[in-house]
Amino acid sequence: MSEEKSFEATITELEKIIKELESGQVPLEKAVEYYEKGVKLKQTCENILNNARMKISKVETLENGELKITE
Template sequence: MTDAANDIASLSFEEALKQLETIVRELEQGNVPLERSIEMYERGDVLRKHCDTLLKSAEAKVEKIQLGQNGEPSGSETLDPQ
């Protein structure tokens, strides 16, 4: 794993999302040189994947909490995967 990937892996969902939003905002402004844009895009892609993984993990935990001892939903609907 690269240093950048290690750095991202240690981020919380909120921290990663904040960095991703900053990257998107800077790229949308169009004032970033091409090479830097590519680097930012690549980091943004890793951040997006990290956020997706953390979100899916949280959804799975919530779904598990909502299941009763017999594995059936306990009065609450499970999360919609979308």
């Protein structure tokens, strides 16, 4: 069973790839590999954020200040 990376770890890895690509010192083949991996990491981050948004949207504050969690 593979363990999912945290949002922060995924962003850190994506930032490293961006830094390498921006350096201009990466051979073309490696740049393409980095780009492909970067796209996958970006999608992973978007999925993590979307899941967090869905969890947050399930929690509503009622007028009396109580929390209501919807399933």
